[in-house]
Amino acid sequence: MFEKLIGNNHVKEVLRRMLSSERIPHSLLLAGAEGVGKKQFALEIAKAFVCQNPKNFEACDVCASCRRAGKFEFPKSDKKDDFEKVIFSEHSDIGTVIPYKNSILVDAIRELVTEANFRPYEAKARFFLIDDAEKLNIAKDNAANALLKTLEEPPPTSYIFLISSRPDTLLPTIRSRCQTIRFAPIDKKEIEEFLLGTKKFSPTDAELLARLSNGSIGRALEIDLGKFREGREAMLKVLQSLLLREDRSVLLRTAEEMNDAKNKDNYDASLEILETLIHDVWVVKLGNETQVVNFDILPQIKNLAQNVESKRLASWLSEIEKMRENFQVNINRKIATDALFMQMASGF
Ligand SMILES: [Zn+2]
Incomplete structure (x- = not known):
């Protein structure tokens, strides 16, 4: 049932219409940002076909077929062999291929094409999901041609769904x-309600995660709030020392900590948090308090806003962006972070 999927009501409408008129495209691209539910929607379409008691053309979610449909056993190891094939769910007419490291392997595609040409085992159609489709690694060989041919003229009882968060990087011949069905980011409110519904989050945490999620349920669920708050505390101190105390030793100490080996993996996250905080201060200066991401520390944000000019915030953000770009050409991060903080401290 699409009912239990979150957001993207326009997609639900389109799919419902397609299902009821029996016009689901055999080659379908589900495109949209990471974590908005593309794969769940694809599975839901497949379930509508394999379900033993569909209701209004949608899966019932209770019959044996529905229950088996979404149960995949994905490889637990890094063994290449395990990715060179179609991974079937417990329902033998629903399979998927997923990337190995950064590409979907040619042998997996070859098997998908072969399987797509078989008649269904138990349902009235077969479904193949190509996850992270932009990682299709098809050179000009037989597998590539076979896939293109299958997408062009799919067997009448097979459906191939490509899933991609970067559809613009798909080969034009595939696209x-x-x-194509496009997915939009999910509304913050809907994410918040979903998180509250899981009963795993306090109201404040659910709202904070929703605001941090950029419209992606997947992202909301991945964020470790404990770690986030720890990083935020450090970045808040940076801004406070710049605007309230003019204490530069905090800046150098923070730059050092950010570049300490044990914090290496959090470096990008720290910069991102810093940017979000600066953005929040800016938003408050513009009088749009409701748009603040870090709403749970609003008093601190407001305090900073009273002590800074918008144009200084703008220049900070562009300094951070400039530094990030420079990281693409292997510069020394420690030196760059020191320089960034000193630059932020100067000039106004
Ligand atoms: Zn069912």
Whole structure:
């Protein structure tokens, strides 16, 4: 049932219409940001076909077929062999291929094409999901041609759904053979309600995660709030020392900590938090308090806002962006962070 999926009501409408008129495209591209539910929607379409008691053309979610449909056993190891094939769910007419490291392997595609040409085992159609489709690694060989041909003229009882968060990087020859359904970011309120519904989050945490999620349920669920708050505390101190105390030793100490080996993996996250905080201060200066991401520390944000000019915030953000770009050409992060904080401290 699409009912239990979150957000993207326009997609639900389109799919419901397609299902009830029996016009689901055999080659379909589900495109949209990471974590907005593309794969769940794809599975839901497949379930509508394999379900033993569909209701209004949608899966019942209770019959044996529905229950088996979404149960996949994905490889637990890094063994290449395990990715060179179609991974079937407990329902033998629903399979998927997923990338190994950064590409979907040619042998997996070859098997998908072969399987797509078989008649269904138990349902009235077969479904193949190509996850992270932009990682299709098809050179000009037989597998590539076979896939293109299958997408162009799919067997009448097979459906191939490509899932991609970067549809613009798909090969045009693939994209042009699929009908595309676009997914939008999910509304913050809907994410918050979903999180509250899981009963795993306090109201404040659910709201904070929703505001941090950029419209992605997947992202909301991945964020470790404990770690986030720890990083935020450090970045808040940076801004406070710049604007309230003019204490530069905090800046150098923070730059050092950010570049300490044990914090290496959090470096990008710290910069991102710093940017969000600066953005929040800016938003408050513009009088749009409701748009603040870090709403749970609003008093501190407001305090900073009273002590800074918008144009200084703008220049900070562009300094941080400039530094990030420079990281693409291997510069020394420690030196760059020191320089960034000193630059932020100067000039006004
Ligand atoms: Zn069912």
